[in-house]
Amino acid sequence: MKAVLKLxxxxxxxxxxxxxxxxxxxxxxxxxxxxxxxxVVVGGGKISRExxxxxxxxxxxxxxxxxxxxxxxxxxxxxxxxxxxxxxATEIPKSEEEFLxxxxxxxxxxxxxxxxxxxxxxxxxxxxxxxxxxxxxxIKCTDVDYIYDKDPNKFExxxxxESVSFEELKKLxxxxxxxANVSTIMDPVAAKIxxxxxxxxxxxxxxxxxxxxxxxxxxxFKGTRVGF
Numbered sequence: 453m454k455a456v457l458k459l460x461x462x463x464x465x466x467x468x469x470x471x472x473x474x475x476x477x478x479x480x481x482x483x484x485x486x487x488x489x490x491x492v493v494v495g496g497g498k499i500s501r502e503x504x505x506x507x508x509x510x511x512x513x514x515x516x517x518x519x520x521x522x523x524x525x526x527x528x529x530x531x532x533x534x535x536x537x538x539x540x541a542t543e544i545p546k547s548e549e550e551f552l553x554x555x556x557x558x559x560x561x562x563x564x565x566x567x568x569x570x571x572x573x574x575x576x577x578x579x580x581x582x583x584x585x586x587x588x589x590x591i592k593c594t595d596v597d598y599i600y601d602k603d604p605n606k607f608e609x610x611x612x613x614e615s616v617s618f619e620e621l622k623k624l625x626x627x628x629x630x631x632a633n634v635s636t637i638m639d640p641v642a643a644k645i646x647x648x649x650x651x652x653x654x655x656x657x658x659x660x661x662x663x664x665x666x667x668x669x670x671x672x673f674k675g676t677r678v679g680f
Contacts, residue, residue, distance in 0.1 A: 453488045453489070453588055453589065453668050453669075453670070454488070454489040454585065454586065454587045454588050455488060455489070455490060455491075455587055455588060455589045455590070455591055455667075455668060456491045456492075456493060456578045456579075456581050456582045456585070456587050456589070456590045456591070457481070457490060457491070457492045457493070457591050457593065457664070458492075458493045458495075458574060458575060458578040458590060458591065458592045458593060459477070459492060459493070459494050459495065459532075459593050459658060460495045460497075460574075460592065460593055460594050460595070460658060461494075461495035461496050461497030461498065461500060461501075461525075461528070462495075462497070462594060462595040462658075463593050463594065463595060463658030463659060469497075469528070469531060473659070474531065474532065474535050475535060476661065477532075477661060478532060478535035478536050478539075480661045480664075480665070481536060481539070481562055482536065482539045482562075483665075484664075484665065484668055485539060485560075485562050487668075487669075488668050489587075490562050491551070491555075491562070491563045491564075491565070491581055491585065491587070492529075492532065492562060492563070492564045492565070493529075493564075493565045493566070493574050493577050493578045493581065494525055494528045494529045494532055494564065494565070494566055494574070495525055495528070495566075495573075495574045496521045496522075496524035496525040496527075496528060496566070496567070496574075497524070497528060499524035499527060499528070500520065500521040500524035500525065503520045503521075503524060504517055504520055504521055507520050514570070514571075515570035515571065516570075518567075518569075518570035518571065518572075519570055521567060521573075522566060522567030522568070522569070522570070523567075524566075525566030525567040525574055526544055526566035526567065527566075528566065529544050529564045529565060529566040530544065532564050533564045536562055536564070539561065539562050540561055540562040540563070540564055541554050541555075541557075541558035541561040541562070541563050541564075544564060544565060544566060545563065545565050545568075546568060547568055547569075548568070548580050548581065548583075548584045551563060551565060551581055551584065551585065552584055552585070555585065565577060565581065568580065571641075572639055572641045572642075573639040573641075573642075574639075575592065575638055575639035575641070575642035576639045576641035576642040576645070578590045578592070578642065579639075579641070579642040579645035579646050579649075579651065580645060582645075582646075582649075582651050583645055583649050583651065587651065588651075588652065589651065589652045589653060589654065589667070590642075590646065590651060590652075590653040590654075591653070591654050591656065591664060591667055591668075592638070592653060592654070592655045592656070593656060593657070593658025593664065594637075594655060594656070594657065594658060595657070595658070595659075596657060597612070597656065597657045597660075597674055597675060598612035598613060598614065598655065598675060598676045599612070599613045599616060599624065599637050599638075599655050599676040599678075600612055600613065600637075601613060601624075612676075613676055614676060614677065615676065615677045615678075615680075616676060616677075616678055617678075617679065618643075618646060618647035618650075618678065618679050619647065621638060621643045621646065621647065621653075621678050621679075622640070622643045622644065622647055624637055624638065624643075625637065625638040625639065625640040625642070625643035626640060637655070638655075646678065646679065647679075650679065651679070652677075652678060652679045652680045653678035653679060654667050654673065654675050654676065654677060654678065655675055655676040655678065656673065656674065656675030656676075657674075657675070660674070663675065
């Protein structure tokens with residue numbers, strides 16, 4: 453399978469980089485890459501939140517605040533790239549065009565990316581890469597097992613959604629004006645791309661690496677299926 457793995461900040465670095473997880477996930481990505489074509493997009497996590505909150509005290513320029521988050525995601529991407537060693541291409545793409553160029557120059561290598569541009573989150577980067585690369589699926593790794601109809605951390609009666617259509621995903625993603633470092637279940641830009649291009653997605657708990665392996669192998673998995 454050709455897949456884009458989106459490691460959300462909540463998985464990769466919720467309260468600072470989780471060294472044990474970094475070592476484990478890089479090892480697993482290496483295993484998967486022997487059988488599948490893998491690209492990984494990493495979120496900004498704690499660095500992005502902290503610097504974004506501080507930056508908002510000085511400016512209301514959303515593009516500038518987004519740039520802070522983009523740089524944080526690239527720092528995290530650099531760490532994962534270092535952990536992957538020879539398994540990964542050594543360059544971190546900053547656009548779709550750069551991604552394709554790196555992919556062509558590094559056949560068989562894992563490509564690791566962070567943010568691309570202001571006005572979107574790394575969900576959108578994952579969808580953009582999937583579109584131009586011809587990936588079969590985006591696997592979004594979060595800190596919950598499913599998409600829910602509302603925030604399960606705030607509402608005890610939140611219901612898990614085992615399957616959603618593209619139209620349902622767009623509604624869940626919302627269409628409010630973009631603000632830096634504001635998290636939703638899916639970036640509206642990403643939801644639009646997935647829907648228009650018919651790219652399947654899975655939303656799963658990123659800590660359950662065996663479950664992610666089952667997705668890549670085309671087996672049954674625990675999580676929300678989008679578009680299938």
